[in-house]
Amino acid sequence: MKLECYPFLTFGRIVMRFIRYQAEIGDGTAVLVGKEWRGEVGYGTSLEGSIFDQILGGASAQADILEQFAKLPIVDVTQVKLLPPIHNPGKVICVGLNYSDHTEESGYKQPDHPTLFPRFNSSLIGAGDPIIRPVVSDALDFEGELVAVIGRTGRHIEKRHALEHVAGYSIFNDGSIRDFQHRTPQWTLGKNFDGTGAFGPLFVTADELPAGAAGLAIETRLNGDVVQSSNTDKLIFDVATLVSTISEAITLEPGDIIVTGTPSGIGHAREPRLYMRPGDVVEVEIEGIGVLTNPIADEVAQQRRVAV
Template structure:
């Protein structure tokens, strides 16, 4: 199933997407709710509407304004340094344990929403990333069982303010500016794509300019390994979001000079069989939340 959480004249709803058409699942069963947490908590709710989808009213996907797949996510954990060539372009040593950091809720927003360049820096970078949403929580999850804990996969742009990222050994400032982490718009369930979302083309673009182009099969730590590793130290909970790191081609490593995002551009992050996360770049002084 391919889901889209989006805004309608009657409020936010969960849609099932097929091509360019979408069916409002929330309208078919109000218990599904207005984001994916209803289906995450009670997967059997989908069965209650499956027989109705084919005959239900369809709307064009283009008429839906995307919202966050999970309105109030719990923990947002991100991997850095998960593609060898990205590690090399950043001048880091290849680690033997994943580089992990966290994002706060004010730093994320939906696909389509403005991605904000802050007033204090022009060093706004893009990072195309696979993200997954935890469906079943747990602690000390084995790698063999880990993929059973994934509800679905989505697209993430880990917008990074590089000079602030490098102010300290911890990356928190550069990774947590308000409205710099774009998520969505689609969430695809595991049965629709290869196991662990491996082997999918991943790309970032501004217009016809290809900024990054790689494959999720090049990740050092797989989704299953990441779940096992993170759950060693913390309990994963339904609705948590985990981003899987970015491939080479980021702006700060471009030669002969960095390639920063500037207001007026639109950055697209695409992952094969999942979708495109597209966001306009705006300056903070021109942004109204």
């Protein structure tokens, strides 16, 4: 698949982009060096999240990483399977109703506190993987969202220091099974079907983007048609607020991800409703980060987990 290489938005600072991938002989990591992805199977993956851990060492460590990866072979990203950029995140915390236009189309009163729910690792897939429409429902909906990746442990984080705890950003498609989501006041079940949480394709360090990833265009396209179009400036609770608020209750740790919410345009709010179907292709694009692309496929017998 094509992997967009956006121009850097900052000047004079070390910035990093990396992907995780799976080749025939194993998993690897590649870093964008200039306009080339360079990496190697096993390199940067000897310890869980090791490339991410190295990046957390700051500008000096990042400069060392770029120097090391510049010596590695070019990775043809069209010939490998892309994995979620953060392996096995300890927490996936999603935010609902965080754009006022989406709150309105969903029929809710705008909350005065972030609406949070969890996602589980078993639901996560990488760029290029099919988002799975389950056998029990045809109400598979799209939600393009910005991801903030935590890079520093903290609890009771003051808002003015919150962005110091964010290592970087990525993209998410919060595939939602709407009939299951709305069966109860809690949304967790409809947000956690296997193979519905697309994450990637890459990780971008925070220094490459405006503070809090603010002011970035975000767009979702279904089969090439724009279905969501907004800007991260319209987040009701911005990244700093989310980090600070969540940390009032939960210790945030490196590798945790916060999925910050979706703008209006969801299929469930349309008449007639626009759900994703097998053969569709959905793209989520965020300015300065890239494009997350996934086809849609039906669940098949081999994918079902049957208790024996």
